[in-house]
Every structure is written in C-alpha cells, then in structure tokens.
Amino acid sequence: DSGVTQTPKHLITATGQRVTLRCSPRSGDLSVYWYQQSLDQGLQFLIQYYNGEERAKGNILERFSAQQFPDLHSELNLSSLELGDSALYFCASSVEAGQGDEQFFGPGTRLTVL
Amino acid sequence: DAKTTQPPSMDCAEGRAANLPCNHSTISGNEYVYWYRQIHSQGPQYIIHGLKNNETNEMASLIITEDRKSSTLILPHATLRDTAVYYCIVRGLHGSGNTGKLIFGQGTTLQVKP
Numbered sequence: 001d002s003g004v005t006q007t008p009k010h011l012i013t014a015t016g017q018r019v020t021l022r023c024s025p026r027s028g029d030l031s032v033y034w035y036q037q038s039l040d041q042g043l044q045f046l047i048q049y050y051n052g053e054e055r056a057k058g059n060i061l062e063r064f065s066a067q068q069f070p071d072l073h074s075e076l077n078l079s080s081l082e083l084g085d086s087a088l089y090f091c092a093s094s095v096e097a098g099q100g101d102e103q104f105f106g107p108g109t110r111l112t113v114l
Numbered sequence: 115d116a117k118t119t120q121p122p123s124m125d126c127a128e129g130r131a132a133n134l135p136c137n138h139s140t141i142s143g144n145e146y147v148y149w150y151r152q153i154h155s156q157g158p159q160y161i162i163h164g165l166k167n168n169e170t171n172e173m174a175s176l177i178i179t180e181d182r183k184s185s186t187l188i189l190p191h192a193t194l195r196d197t198a199v200y201y202c203i204v205r206g207l208h209g210s211g212n213t214g215k216l217i218f219g220q221g222t223t224l225q226v227k228p
Contacts, residue, residue: 002157033215043158043201043218056213090157094214101214105157 003027004106006091012112018079021109025072025093031055032074033094033103034066038087049074050096081113118202120222126196128228132189136202139183146205147178148216149187151198158201158218161187192226199223 003026013019025032034046045058049068060066063081068074078085088108094101119137126132138147148163162169162176164185169176175188189196201221205214 002159004157031214035216035218042220043152043216045215045217048213048215056215058215088155092157092216096214102160102163103214103216105159107157108155 002104002106004091004093004104006089006106006109008109009107010110010112012114013081014114015081015083017081017113018077019081019111021076021078021089021091021111023074023076023091023093023106025074025091026104029093029095029104030072031094031096031101032068032072033092034060034074034076035090035092035105036087037090037108038084041087043090046076078111083113086111086113118204118219120200120202120219122220123223123225125225125227126189126192128194128226129191132192132196132224132226134187134189134200134202134222134224135184136187137184138202138204141182141204147176147182147185148203148205149174149176150201150203150216150218152201152221153195153198161200192224194226194228197224197226 005024007022030051033048037043046060047066048056063079066076090108092103092105094103149161150158152158164176178185199221
C-alpha cells in the first residue's frame with residue numbers, strides 16, 4: 001500500500017459525458033501528479049500540482065483539467081469524453097516537486113467510455 | 115530529459131539474479147537514473163535511483179557505469195512476484211522550474227519462470 005488513494009476504482013460512462021477522478025496523496029506530500037495509461041500510448045504524464053499550484057503540464061487535452069485543493073487532495077476532470085479516453089488513470093504523490101523525489105503511485109482508476 | 119533504451123523483454127529463472135540493462139547515452143551531469151516497475155496494471159512502484167555511485171536497497175542494486183551512459187538494475191534472487199514491466203527513467207531539472215515528472219518509455223517486461 002503506497003498510501004495514495006484514488007476513487008473510484010472503476011468508472012464506466014458514455015461518450016460526451018463528464019467525470020471526476022479523485023486522488024488523496026500520502027500524508028505530508030505536497031506534490032500530486034496525474035498519469036494516463038492506455039494500450040497504445042503507454043504511461044504518459046498529464047499534469048503536476050505542487051501545494052495547490054500547477055507546476056508542470058504534459059500532453060493533457062484541453063477537455064481535461066485538474067486542481068489541487070487546500071487539503072492537498074486533487075481532482076482530474078475529464079469532459080466531452082471520447083472512446084479514446086478509455087484508460088487507466090494514475091495519481092502519484094511526492095514530498096516536494098523536484099527531481100530527487102520518489103513518487104508513490106495510487107492503484108489507479110480504470111475509465112471505460114462506451 | 116535523456117532518452118533511455120531498454121530491451122523489450124527478458125526471462126529469468128526463479129531464484130537467479132535478474133540483470134536488467136538500460137542505455138542512457140545522452141544523460142547530463144545533473145540527471146538521476148530511476149527505476150520503477152509495474153506489476154500487471156497496478157500503480158508503478160519505485161525501486162531505486164542513483165546519480166553516479168552504485169546504490170543498493172532492500173529491493174535491488176543499481177550499477178551505473180563510470181561514464182554514466184548505461185546502468186543495470188539487479189534483482190539478486192528473482193521470485194515469481196517480480197514478474198513485471200521495469201522502467202528505466204532519467205530525469206532532471208526542467209527550464210526555470212523544478213519538476214519531478216516521470217517520462218516513461220516502453221520498459222522491459224521481465225518474466226520470472228519457475
């Protein structure tokens with residue numbers, strides 16, 4: 001158990017819909033990362049927040065947005081869902097935001113868009 | 115971040131040492147080598163990291179060549195539970211900010227056989 005929790009574990013929805021994925025980092029970790037893992041793209045970095053502020057952005061679609069709240073939990077919002085958005089979404093956390101920090105990953109949310 | 119090259123797959127007999135190579139010939143002086151693994155759709159798990167000295171922890175050893183252009187992850191006594199995809203990642207500072215985002219390649223699928 002990494003100490004990072006993600007809800008829900010599974011999500012099945014239809015095209016065009018909007019969903020929210022939630023992540024609670026390990027106690028004391030200030031940085032939260034979101035990654036997407038699909039069969040054809042592998043594990044891809046989406047976005048990072050550090051202490052409530054956006055720190056880095058990867059290949060995140062404009063239909064996707066995220067935020068980190070004062071209690072440090074984070075939400076990833078996916079809207080106008082398409083079939084290709086079906087993937088595993090992982091959240092990770094680390095103490096700080098830099099290169100020397102180990103990241104702890106949550107168990108992931110499996111999103112299926114029908 | 116420097117690009118890494120790993121063999122797509124490897125086999126290892128249970129109880130034997132598993133040696134997973136990684137080439138990172140374009141690594142720069144302030145970049146670390148990280149290893150993570152992912153066991154069948156679970157969240158990736160941190161294994162070990164290093165800058166230039168060899169490192170050892172309870173999970174594995176990391177051997178980095180003197181020129182830092184390649185490294186080897188060693189699992190000293192592989193078990194069936196070590197069957198996973200192993201990712202070698204090189205990361206460092208980005209622009210004016212310090213971000214710990216991980217850029218995953220395709221990794222090496224290690225199959226430990228009885």
